[in-house]
Amino acid sequence: MQKIPIDLAAPGMKLGKAVTKEGGMTIMAEGMELTDSLISRLENMKIDRITVQGHPVDMGGAGSGTKYAERIERLDVLFRKYAQDKWMTRVRDRMAQYFRIKAAAQEAKMKAMEALLDEGVEEENGVDENGNGGE
Incomplete structure (x- = not known):
């Protein structure tokens, strides 16, 4: 797994950990494959880093x-x-x-x-x- 800035996220990457908000609410589940629209949503929610599977970056x-x-x-x-x-x-x-x-x-x-x-x-x-x- 690799923690990367959202700026480096690319479609096709899979989440290595669930993305959660400050209160602990899960936004995206572990294993989800990223798309352009999902990356855009994360940016709009002010998520600055995500954990992805492998070491793609x-x-x-x-x-x-x-x-x-x-x-x-x-x-x-x-x-x-x-x-x-x-x-x-x-x-x-x-x-x-x-x-x-x-x-x-x-x-x-x-x-x-x-x-x-x-x-x-x-x-x-x-x-x-x-x-x-x-x-």
Whole structure:
């Protein structure tokens, strides 16, 4: 199972855990397959993270050059004095998890923007999706 930001959810992913509201009310059951409309509903309900089956999203982000990836690299240095403290190790691990999620979301957003820009350039130049000219 993998906890991901709703921004990275894609149709076809299956929920690894039920999605619940603050009061504990179940919104979507474990095992449901996500669709565009379900993802949109979750976003409208201000659900920011979901747990999906498997590990469909690369949360590495360490080599991506994002500000979050840089923060992950600095955590070991910042927590070096607390290597034997189990609580501080937990804090470091939680921060690393948070930065990985943020780095992956930032990278996905950049890729989506690049794809949109590429699509716009092809349309401007009269190139169809097969790479053929419009004439």
